[in-house]
Amino acid sequence: xxxxxxxxxxxxxxxxxxEVTLPGRSxxxxxxxxxxxxxxxxxxxxxxxxxxxVVSDANVAALYLAPLKAALEQQGIFLGEAVVAPGEASKSxxxxxxxxxxxxxxxxxxxxCVLAFGGGVVGDLAGFAASILRRGVRVVQxxxxxxxxxxxxxxxxxxxxxxxxxxxxxxxxxxxxxLADIALLSTLSPREFRAxxxxxxxxxxxxxxxxxxxxxxxxxxxFSPAGLARRRAVETSVRAKAAIVEEDEREESGKRAxxxxxxxxxxxxxxxxxxxxxxxHGEAIAIGMRLAFAFSTELGLCPPSDVARVERHFEAVGLPxxxxxxxxxxPMPEEILRLMAQDKKxxxxxxxxxxVRGIGAAFVEHDVPLARLTAFLARxxxxx
Ligand SMILES: NC(=O)c1ccc[n+]([C@@H]2O[C@H](COP(=O)([O-])OP(=O)(O)OC[C@H]3O[C@@H](n4cnc5c(N)ncnc54)[C@H](O)[C@@H]3O)[C@@H](O)[C@H]2O)c1
Numbered sequence: 001x002x003x004x005x006x007x008x009x010x011x012x013x014x015x016x017x018x019e020v021t022l023p024g025r026s027x028x029x030x031x032x033x034x035x036x037x038x039x040x041x042x043x044x045x046x047x048x049x050x051x052x053x054v055v056s057d058a059n060v061a062a063l064y065l066a067p068l069k070a071a072l073e074q075q076g077i078f079l080g081e082a083v084v085a086p087g088e089a090s091k092s093x094x095x096x097x098x099x100x101x102x103x104x105x106x107x108x109x110x111x112x113c114v115l116a117f118g119g120g121v122v123g124d125l126a127g128f129a130a131s132i133l134r135r136g137v138r139v140v141q142x143x144x145x146x147x148x149x150x151x152x153x154x155x156x157x158x159x160x161x162x163x164x165x166x167x168x169x170x171x172x173x174x175x176x177x178x179l180a181d182i183a184l185l186s187t188l189s190p191r192e193f194r195a196x197x198x199x200x201x202x203x204x205x206x207x208x209x210x211x212x213x214x215x216x217x218x219x220x221x222x223f224s225p226a227g228l229a230r231r232r233a234v235e236t237s238v239r240a241k242a243a244i245v246e247e248d249e250r251e252e253s254g255k256r257a258x259x260x261x262x263x264x265x266x267x268x269x270x271x272x273x274x275x276x277x278x279x280x281h282g283e284a285i286a287i288g289m290r291l292a293f294a295f296s297t298e299l300g301l302c303p304p305s306d307v308a309r310v311e312r313h314f315e316a317v318g319l320p321x322x323x324x325x326x327x328x329x330x331p332m333p334e335e336i337l338r339l340m341a342q343d344k345k346x347x348x349x350x351x352x353x354x355x356v357r358g359i360g361a362a363f364v365e366h367d368v369p370l371a372r373l374t375a376f377l378a379r380x381x382x383x384x
Contacts, residue, residue, distance in 0.1 A: 016235055020154065020242045022249055025174045029154055029238055031231070035181035036068055036142075040075035043115070043140055046177045050138065051079040052115040053106050055099065055126035057086040060118045060144050063187055068117060068142075080106040084125065088275035091125050091160045093169075099129050113138040113176065119145035119192075120152035120281065124167070127158030131173035141175040145188055146196025147282055149180040150203075150237035155245040155256075161275060165342040166267045172250055182234060186225045193223065194318055195282025198289070200233050203240040205289060205310065206258045209360030211236055216313050223317070258362050261354040262288030268339035269323065272331045279326050286319040287326075295376050296355040299365075306358045324384050333377035337370075 015032025030042065043052060052072055056065060061083045072078035082102040084090045103114065116126035116139055123141050130139035143153035159170020185193065200222070204212025215222070221229035241259070248255035266281075266288025273279035293310050296302035314321045323331065340351065351368045 018235070018238055018242050020174075021246055022174065027174060027176055027178065029178040029180065029242065031149075031180045031182065031235055031238060033181065033183045033231075035179050036064065036184070037071055039068060039142065039179055040071040040073070040077060042179060043072070043113070043177065044075040044077055047113055047138060047140070050111055050113045051077050051108075052113055052140070053079045053103050053108055054081040054115045054117050055084070055103075055122055055129070056081065056117040057084050057090065057119070057122050059086045060122070064117070064144070064184065072115075079108065079112060082106070084122070086121070087277070088121055088161065088270075088281065091121050091275075093160065093162070096125065096129060096160055099125065100133055103129060103133055108133065108137060110134050110137055113140055115140045115142060116153075116175075117142045117144065118148070119143070120148045123148050123152050124158050124170070125160060127156070127173050127175070128160060128170055131158055131171040136173070138176045139173060141178045143178070143180055144184045146185055146193055146234075147199050148196075149182070149185070149234050150196065151199040151241060151259075153178050153180065154238060154241045156249070161271075165271055165339065166275075168342075174249075180234065180238070182231055185230070190223075191280065192282075195280040195286075197222070197317060198282040198286040198314070198319055200237050201313065202259070202261055202285070202289065203237050205293075205356070205359055206240075206261055206354075206362040207360055208236075208240065209358075212313075212359050216309070219313070219317055254364050257352070257364050258354055261356070261362050262286075262290075262292045264288070264340050264351070264353055265291040265336070268336045268342075269326065269331065271339050271342075272335060273326055273328075278328060283320050286314050287321060287323060290314060290321040291323075291380060292354060293356055294380070295353075295373065296357070298372065298376055299355065299369075302356050302358050306356070309359065322383060323380055331381065333374060333381045336377050336381070337374060 015030050018029045114126050114130040116123045127139050130137050141153035143149045156172045156174035158173050159167045218229050221227050222233045262285050266284035270284040293307045297304050297307050311321050352366045353368045354362050355365045356362045
């Protein structure tokens with residue numbers, strides 16, 4: 001459900017509100033430019049009486065914590081801050097425990113809220129902390145990376161990684177409000193922006209071929225901070241994600257699983273690379289989506305011309321498409337398979353994989369022929 005916000009912003013553009021309608025836990029996702037200045041007012045209106053503990057990472061805090069704090073203090077709702085180190089390694093037990101204790105030390109009560117202010121790492125970590133703190137306090141997501149704005153801040157999946165794999169410890173904990181301020185994306189590094197863009201492309205590849213065609217045509221404008229294309233890309237992505245979450249909040253009917261296109265491959269590669277900046281999440285997903293398309297062709301499902309289009313587009317924007325693009329040591333096919341089997345998409349020893357009949361036509365195959373997957377991975381690992 002979508003409605004245009006009435007608020008005229010400094011840029012002259014109004015904000016957009018997309019509602020996620022779920023039984024007993026509906027919430028609004030507000031998308032706009034310059035939302036940070038009004039964050040205090042918006043949170044106070046949505047969560048009357050709640051004070052906010054801001055969780056952020058050191059990069060985002062250095063850039064934006066002071067103005068955010070001022071906006072919250074104006075409303076008298078700033079409780080304090082907890083700042084973690086940037087990077088995937090913060091989605092871990094050793095960071096979670098002191099974070100929870102810090103939030104308790106700030107004096108968080110059940111009626112207060114955690115304000116997750118950062119990329120997907122902060123969103124997943126802070127959201128999970130909120131889900132277990134005092135048996136659950138509310139969380140407001142204020143995503144600052146492209147990936148977090150188009151994907152991770154919406155839908156309530158929270159969690160941390162372990163040596164065994166990504167996101168294996170976590171909880172569903174829907175936010176009470178999401179504030180996506182597009183202006184904050186201007187300080188994102190080009191590499192991080194590109195990595196987030198992989199998740200934008202995902203929505204086209206899953207179920208919206210015209211959106212993918214528009215991205216092929218106009219991606220250059222999305223990468224430029226000026227102009228409306230960036231905003232349109234974020235809004236289209238959020239609308240797609242919100243609709244899927246409304247239909248299948250807990251990944252039970254299979255609809256939400258489509259969002260995992262490329263993720264079984266990608267998570268395995270990310271775990272192999274050790275969750276470092278050797279391979280960013282979005283980069284792993286770009287390789288993973290290309291692998292999902294190529295494997296679908298191998299299964300006779302997808303025309304090779306669509307694999308070529310996906311490859312061409314990722315290469316045009318500077319995203320990796322081959323396993324060989326991972327710097328340093330290379331994974332063996334058996335290792336990728338073992339890591340894929342750890343992923344949550346394994347049921348009763350059978351691997352379920354999101355595959356495609358073409359661009360915009362993804363579906364879940366519940367019984368992937370493991371011998372074919374093994375042979376496919378062996379060839380992909382050997383390909384330069
Ligand atoms: N919960 C979900 O549904 C879901 C969905 C997709 C991805 N994820 C998770 O999201 C994580 C990846 O998120 P990410 O790509 O945002 O990574 P991230 O949180 O590590 O952010 C990327 C980098 O950009 C910096 N940054 C963020 N915003 C900035 C800004 N406005 N200006 C300058 N620098 C900024 C961060 O400090 C960090 O160094 C992964 O852990 C992934 O598993 C979760």
